[in-house]
Amino acid sequence: MSEEIKHTAEQEGHPHKQRNTLFQVRLPLYIAMALVVGVLIGANTFSPSGNNPQSTAKGYLKFRDILSYIDRDYVDTVDIEKLSDYAITKMLEKLDPHTSYIPAEELAMARSYLEGDFEGIGVEFNIFKDTIYVITPLSGGPSEAAGIQAGDKIIKVDGKNLAGVGITNEMVFKHLRGAEGTKVNLSILRKGSSKPLTFNLQRNKIPTSSVDVSYMVNANTGYIKVSRFSANTFDEFKQALTSLKKKGMQQLILDLRGNPGGYMDHATRMADEFIAGDKLIVYTDGKGTKYDSKTHARTKGDFENGSLIVLVDEGSASASEIVAGALQDNDRALIVGRRSFGKGLVQMPIPLNDGSELRLTISRYYTPSGRSIQKSYVDGAEKYEQDMLQRFERGEYFHPDSSLFVDSLKYKTTKGRVVYGGGGIMPDVFVARDTTELSEYLSQLYTKNVIREYTLGYYRDNRKSLEKMSFERFNKSFDVSDKMLQELVKLAGEEGVVYNDAQFKRSKNLIRNNLKAFIARSVYGNKGFFPVLHESDEEFQQALKQFARAQRLAKGNS
The missing domain is CATH 3.90.226.10 (2-enoyl-CoA Hydratase; Chain A, domain 1)
Structure with missing residues (x-):
């Protein structure tokens, strides 16, 4: 996953993904609801209008009275703001699936997906074994300039431990992102180094690509x-x-x-x-x-x-x-x-007076x-x-x-x-x-991030020889060996993925393809990743076979 919140590269095209947080589950809907229609309406005062202003006013007064009674007389102390957010969310569920209330603390993250750039240190990361692994430093960002490398483990941010059970993507965003010009101190574990490395970075604008x-x-x-x-x-x-x-x-x-x-x-x-x-x-x-x-x-x-x-x-x-x-x-x-x-x-985005937002169909x-x-x-x-x-x-x-x-x-x-x-x-x-090559064993490799972890290690160990090759040469000559497959199976076993020979053989060609694709990504970026991945992409391959029909359409013939 990268700082700007996008689909993780290691999950691209895979049918099985890690369990997401509630925010991540909602994110595609937030994005879909962010269509700009050129109207922003303030909502700082109550002014009933529309088809039935009398009913609107009665509903508003009833809601206000109930909240007041709860706040004043209810037996236990209640967080009225959270209660209001819950009531609003439940009310909107009666309308349509995409009218939505977004609390202020979630709004910045929901919007960041659609921004052209963001401010941070510029790394794409993955959480593996409750540890943050750098997948790649983003081009032009502070991390790349400082020499942070793929495979580095981020263990501390500003002296605070950022590894352990329960670490989430949102926690990482909170610590790594920040205003342009602010500084952050990272403690990094790197293969081959006996002690953690220290990096002092200054956050900057990071361009992102869609x-x-x-x-x-x-x-x-x-x-x-x-x-x-x-x-x-x-x-x-x-x-x-x-x-x-x-x-x-x-x-x-x-x-x-x-x-x-x-x-x-x-x-x-x-x-x-x-x-x-x-x-x-x-x-x-x-x-x-x-x-x-x-x-x-x-x-x-x-x-x-x-x-x-x-x-x-x-x-x-x-x-x-x-x-x-x-x-x-x-x-x-x-x-x-x-x-x-x-x-x-x-949806029309309507900013509310506490920094939250209503997106109304x-x-x-x-x-x-x-x-x-x-x-x-x-x-x-x-x-x-x-x-x-x-x-x-x-x-x-x-x-x-x-x-x-x-x-x-x-x-x-x-x-x-x-x-x-x-x-x-x-x-x-x-x-x-x-689904011909899919299996539960392959699903576990995806879920446990074993394929991504293995390819990062392979890239670290063979970086010099890999970077000497052009992509064309790599694509033609690089083969995933049986030894590499055996190493992958061993790593999977260490992560609790029980080996199943029949399922492994069923998925073997797809596993080879994925290993080669992710190694290519570490060396050449997406321009290496996707061409390799497409070799096993049935939809892409079918599209290539349809150009005669597409050509007839282009010429005005159906």
Whole structure:
């Protein structure tokens, strides 16, 4: 995990992750709710208005009276602020799944995901055996300049022990991040050093990236992965697109899998780069007309004609779905993967007087053909939250759900192609989850961070020889040996992962791929990590096979 709170690199693409904190579970929803609609309303005074001001006033007075009685007469001392937060949260659950109250202490962390940079020491870290391991110092940050290395263990911050049972990501953020110019003292344990090393760092602004990687897959095929829509996303995307075009790109895979959304304007500007003329990209519809809007293409894009494939899955939400829906409905791109998340409610952020924030749903998003992106939530919050599990149990991850392909959910694109609503974006080409090489043994390797830990150690021990190789040479010549697999199994055993021969053999090729990918990441960054990982990525490989169909779309043929 890195300081700016992003999906951990060591978990990228893996079906099993470590147990998350409540905040981490909510984070994708916080991100999805952070769509900027250009309206900020203060809420410092009570002024009932709307359709039923008399009922609003009565409700307010009732709530105030109950809190007053509790504070004055209840038998035990009660934290009234916490009680109010709880009551507000429960009240909002009766509305929709994405209207939300965010306490002041969580707001900064929720917003930081969408900021273009943050202030801190600049390390990506992982918690392993209740110890903070540096995965990599971020380029241009204070840690890189000071000489902190991958594999270093951070044991103390400003003299305070930061290793032990119960350490969380939030605790690490609290100690490592801070205002630009402030100083922090780190105690580091490094392999080969008998005593802890001391580093005195000055925090600085750390640039972060939402375009995880862009590279040429072959002579004419480009690939861009966008992990979120944050403050710098469009500029990063535009730079990547321009660079790939200079390298001869004629067709592109845009990967939005696992992208939980973010700023809407960055999504619509991205879609505009692919859509010619003034075609509709997305529209919103709310109560009355106050929050209704239509967004059209308006600029000459850099890739309006080449073949385009967009990868989505059940983790693609909100702004990601706006891009995919616009490109599909305008017959501009072939959508490959599985049905997206289905988050199409628009929230308005409303700052409250104690520093907390209400994010209130004010309208719905619709694709150009008229499909509502939002999946149903009429059965209540609990079923809504279990939707991903229900998709798995219905078998939707392995074959299209026939209940979603009915006449009442049928829409047509600008050229008359049939597309379907029902919540989320339905792909043109369905790709089932590939479970052929998955096993409980592999799951335990992921859960215990054994693969990441082994590859960090391998990189430390072989750093000089690895860094002499170009990535091209590494990718062609480096093989994960049987000896390396045996070492991994031994480390796993030390971490309590019980060896299962049948499961190991089932997952063996995927384990080899993952080991090579994470070693490549330590040496070459994401430009080494993703090309190796994609060799075992069924959705990516299927996308490469669909360019003939995508080309027909690009030429105006369905």
